[in-house]
Amino acid sequence: MKQYEKRLDYCLKCSTCHTQCPVLENFLDFPGPKHLGPELERLRMAQGHKIQLTIDGKLAYCTNCKRCDLACPHGVKPSVFNMHNRARIGLPLQEKVRDWVLAHNGWWGGIASHMPALSNLALHNPLTRIFLDAIGLARRDLPSYDKRKLKIGKHFSSQKKAVYFLGCYARYNEVAIAQSVINIFEALGYQLEIAPLGCCGTPLFSNGFLNEARELAEKNSRVLLDYIEKGYKVISSCPSCTLTLKEEYRDLFALPEGEKLARGVYDVCELLVEEEVSLKGATDPYGSAYYHVPCHLKAQGMGTPAAELLGQGVVQELTVSDGYCCGMAGTYGFKKEKYELSKAIGSPVFQGIMDKDYQLVLTDCGTCKLQIEQNTGRKVLHPVQVMEKLIVGT
Amino acid sequence: MYDVIVMGAGLAGLMAAAAAAELNKKVLVVAKGRGNLYSASGYIDFLGYYPTDCRQPLENVVEALEDMVNDNPQHPYALLGKEKVDQAFDFFLKIMNRAGYSYSGSWKKNRIYPTAAGALAPTSLVPQRSCLDLASYQEILVVGFREMLDFYPFYAADNLREQFYQQGEKKLIRAAWLDLGLSKERELNSYDLAVALEDEAVRFRLAEQLRVKVSENTLVILPAVLGIRKWARVQGDLERMLACTFLEIPTLPPSVTGMRLAESLMEYLEQRGVEFQLGYPVTGALQEGKKCTGIKIETASGRVQVKRAQSYVLATGGILGGGLKVKPGGITEEIFQIKIEMLQEMSNQDFFAPQGQPLSRTGIRVNGLLQPVGAQGEPLLTNVFAAGKNLTGYDPFVEKSGNGVALVSGCAAGWLAGKGAL
Ligand SMILES: Cc1cc2nc3c(=O)[nH]c(=O)nc-3n(C[C@H](O)[C@H](O)[C@H](O)COP(=O)(O)OP(=O)(O)OC[C@H]3O[C@@H](n4cnc5c(N)ncnc54)[C@H](O)[C@@H]3O)c2cc1C
Numbered sequence: 001m002k003q004y005e006k007r008l009d010y011c012l013k014c015s016t017c018h019t020q021c022p023v024l025e026n027f028l029d030f031p032g033p034k035h036l037g038p039e040l041e042r043l044r045m046a047q048g049h050k051i052q053l054t055i056d057g058k059l060a061y062c063t064n065c066k067r068c069d070l071a072c073p074h075g076v077k078p079s080v081f082n083m084h085n086r087a088r089i090g091l092p093l094q095e096k097v098r099d100w101v102l103a104h105n106g107w108w109g110g111i112a113s114h115m116p117a118l119s120n121l122a123l124h125n126p127l128t129r130i131f132l133d134a135i136g137l138a139r140r141d142l143p144s145y146d147k148r149k150l151k152i153g154k155h156f157s158s159q160k161k162a163v164y165f166l167g168c169y170a171r172y173n174e175v176a177i178a179q180s181v182i183n184i185f186e187a188l189g190y191q192l193e194i195a196p197l198g199c200c201g202t203p204l205f206s207n208g209f210l211n212e213a214r215e216l217a218e219k220n221s222r223v224l225l226d227y228i229e230k231g232y233k234v235i236s237s238c239p240s241c242t243l244t245l246k247e248e249y250r251d252l253f254a255l256p257e258g259e260k261l262a263r264g265v266y267d268v269c270e271l272l273v274e275e276e277v278s279l280k281g282a283t284d285p286y287g288s289a290y291y292h293v294p295c296h297l298k299a300q301g302m303g304t305p306a307a308e309l310l311g312q313g314v315v316q317e318l319t320v321s322d323g324y325c326c327g328m329a330g331t332y333g334f335k336k337e338k339y340e341l342s343k344a345i346g347s348p349v350f351q352g353i354m355d356k357d358y359q360l361v362l363t364d365c366g367t368c369k370l371q372i373e374q375n376t377g378r379k380v381l382h383p384v385q386v387m388e389k390l391i392v393g394t
Numbered sequence: 395m396y397d398v399i400v401m402g403a404g405l406a407g408l409m410a411a412a413a414a415a416e417l418n419k420k421v422l423v424v425a426k427g428r429g430n431l432y433s434a435s436g437y438i439d440f441l442g443y444y445p446t447d448c449r450q451p452l453e454n455v456v457e458a459l460e461d462m463v464n465d466n467p468q469h470p471y472a473l474l475g476k477e478k479v480d481q482a483f484d485f486f487l488k489i490m491n492r493a494g495y496s497y498s499g500s501w502k503k504n505r506i507y508p509t510a511a512g513a514l515a516p517t518s519l520v521p522q523r524s525c526l527d528l529a530s531y532q533e534i535l536v537v538g539f540r541e542m543l544d545f546y547p548f549y550a551a552d553n554l555r556e557q558f559y560q561q562g563e564k565k566l567i568r569a570a571w572l573d574l575g576l577s578k579e580r581e582l583n584s585y586d587l588a589v590a591l592e593d594e595a596v597r598f599r600l601a602e603q604l605r606v607k608v609s610e611n612t613l614v615i616l617p618a619v620l621g622i623r624k625w626a627r628v629q630g631d632l633e634r635m636l637a638c639t640f641l642e643i644p645t646l647p648p649s650v651t652g653m654r655l656a657e658s659l660m661e662y663l664e665q666r667g668v669e670f671q672l673g674y675p676v677t678g679a680l681q682e683g684k685k686c687t688g689i690k691i692e693t694a695s696g697r698v699q700v701k702r703a704q705s706y707v708l709a710t711g712g713i714l715g716g717g718l719k720v721k722p723g724g725i726t727e728e729i730f731q732i733k734i735e736m737l738q739e740m741s742n743q744d745f746f747a748p749q750g751q752p753l754s755r756t757g758i759r760v761n762g763l764l765q766p767v768g769a770q771g772e773p774l775l776t777n778v779f780a781a782g783k784n785l786t787g788y789d790p791f792v793e794k795s796g797n798g799v800a801l802v803s804g805c806a807a808g809w810l811a812g813k814g815a816l
């Protein structure tokens with residue numbers, strides 16, 4: 001029996017998870033985590049998984065934000081059932097095509113970032129927009145592509161070793177984030193390498209391409225475990241990548257070495273806190289900042305390391321907001337039928353930002369950033385971009 | 395480094411955090427998940443029945459507390475005494491007022507409130523909006539919703555009529571089904587309806603259907619569905635549109651009233667600078683002699699994070715909340731590995747015996763400072779204070795004292811931890 005199935009016995013049907021689901025709060029037809037997860041799974045198990053119960057198509061509305069998992073008093077993780085069953089929903093062809101396009105964003109990114117000017121032009125071309133609309137993409141800002149090359153300092157060897165899993169966003173859409181991370185860890189004396197890997201698989205499994213995601217997970221995990229064997233720590237600046245490497249490879253895909261991999265993976269700020277990096281004594285602190293904690297960062301259960309660092313005096317008045325999902329959920333907010341819902345889910349975040357005149361708006365996740373920027377008109381930075389000059393110096 | 399780390403985010407843990415924060419301490423709350431408030435009623439029951447075989451709601455609560463000190467010294471109320479009880483209840487009323495979700499009542503006097511089944515049961519504190527003198531209403535309308543199958547207005551109305559009749563009160567009690575026109579794709583619960591009613595159009599439909607059925611003298615009893623976060627808006631609006639009075643009653647889980655209590659308290663605590671880390675269990679502790687020097691949290695990576703404080707509150711909810719584990723070899727507290735004394739007959743033959751189930755009285759034995767103690771009464775830990783359902787010596791179900799004990803012991807544990815009383 002798989003790890004996540006064992007926990008099924010602990011579900012007391014208390015519905016606490018039900019009250020924390022941001023989708024349900026804004027869309028009453030959504031059956032919610034308790035029903036889609038433990039309740040239906042028990043039914044399926046009782047029938048020995050023999051009868052192919054039709055999977056409720058509404059399951060496709062789950063954003064995999066994992067707020068249900070964190071809420072459960074008894075350690076059940078309803079979201080894992082959702083991600084398993086996501087692959088079995090029968091969707092109309094148009095949505096399948098669209099989901100395929102979104103799920104393979106790494107693949108598109110690879111092409112587009114080689115000719116960013118052309119791609120950015122094409123993305124904003126009216127004909128392209130008509131095509132995207134026809135396959136079910138929302139009419140919203142799309143991420144633009146970034147071709148800047150990463151600058152890595154002279155190779156040196158050190159006791160402290162890290163391998164940086166860039167993830168799609170920092171690799172293709174905002175190289176500046178990756179550059180900040182590289183500069184910080186080099187300044188701290190890390191022997192740093194960029195992992196020769198692409199996507200972590202999140203867009204694949206959250207769009208139902210479970211088998212393809214599993215193959216990718218196996219490959220990524222082999223490469224990263226090689227590094228871990230050699231004493232490297234795996235770092236990433238993307239919360240969805242770190243969560244997937246830590247948790248999904250182990251729990252969703254049950255990879256035999258998933259546990260070992262998970263133990264070697266760090267969020268960049270998590271490692272900075274562990275390194276006891278001090279940002280005290282910032283001479284020119286920012287007056288105020290709003291920090292949106294991405295769901296996938298919160299779901300790692302490690303607290304908010306970025307806020308711990310920024311709170312040391314980099315920002316005088318730091319608002320740490322982890323109560324609401326921004327609604328973007330990776331590729332979810334790009335989907336036409338989910339676009340309005342995605343904005344409704346995120347509205348408390350947008351309101352919170354616009355209520356006050358914050359000097360900075362921060363979040364770690366690339367797609368949270370897109371959503372917030374589009375809905376508030378504010379520029380959003382990754383926390384490392386604020387810390388860089390304090391750690392590296394000028 | 396924190397001053398106080400609270401383990402558990404049920405009522406006991408939240409009260410401990412509030413008490414320590416009131417002393418301006420730096421507080422972290424760590425919990426595996428959210429507490430039992432999302433299932434419990436959100437009413438604070440101090441002591442409904444005492445002695446427990448008495449089936450009449452307790453009249454003289456102050457006297458019962460005095461008896462308890464003599465007859466049942468291990469009871470958390472007896473250990474802490476009347477003064478602490480008073481202080482804790484005052485403190486609760488004060489902070490809920492600050493948190494914007496006021497409560498009314500007193501631990502000294504039981505009030506009789508209808509349950510979802512239409513029975514009348516004792517409780518001590520209720521949300522201010524529900525604080526009504528039921529005796530003064532001659533005309534009651536019990537309302538149910540077609541969308542919500544776990545509340546039957548006609549059944550509840552019949553029971554209520556019967557109960558009031560037995561008390562010699564004759565009231566006009568009617569019942570009605572309303573239909574809010576919500577999607578019937580799935581069965582909705584009280585949380586779903588409460589969310590729906592935050593939408594003005596749905597609220598309007600409710601008012602339209604009720605308007606013809608009520609007058610300004612009517613008390614409308616309905617399941618707790620009048621808004622979650624925007625409850626004040628929802629209830630204010632309805633009262634403006636209709637002149638009648640509303641009484642929400644707690645429902646089957648998920649509990650809207652309990653959720654409002656939990657979330658307004660948590661929001662208030664966050665504003666006071668209390669930090670929360672929810673979702674992963676505390677799996678163990680570091681100890682030097684009788685002092686706890688850190689707790690271990692296992693995060694998503696499987697690595698263990700150590701968090702340190704001067705003192706700690708252990709409010710992990712006993713057997714039901716997951717803090718105590720029942721295993722073939724016995725019962726143990728999981729974080730500090732405290733062995734729990736087994737009571738003589740662990741399971742009473744008669745499930746509904748008035749003296750209750752010994753298992754529901756099982757918990758950690760503590761001294762008057764809420765420190766866990768060993769067989770000889772010696773403290774096992776000096777800077778760890780236990781609270782809530784973790785404690786032994788009471789049965790929340792037969793006494794009707796669950797949230798009361800959580801409130802009083804949570805508060806006391808938070809004070810003791812905050813003051814560093816070692
Ligand atoms: C269905 C039901 C209805 C009830 N209704 C009422 C009522 O109407 N009125 C009333 O007064 N009482 C009621 N009670 C009783 C009352 O709710 C409880 O006695 C009281 O809530 C206990 O509070 P607590 O804070 O001690 O525990 P809980 O609320 O259970 O909280 C325990 C906390 O500890 C956490 N935890 C557990 N293990 C760990 C770990 N290893 N590490 C970190 N965190 C951990 C949990 O996640 C949770 O946050 C009811 C009880 C039940 C079961």
Ligand code: SF4
Pocket residue numbers: 010011012013014015016017018033034038071072073074075076077078
């Ligand atoms: S999964 Fe957890 S929170 Fe949800 S109903 Fe079951 S026990 Fe309750």
Ligand code: SF4
Pocket residue numbers: 020021022023024032033061062063064065066067068069078079082
């Ligand atoms: S993962 Fe998020 S969206 Fe999906 S069921 Fe859980 S709470 Fe709802």
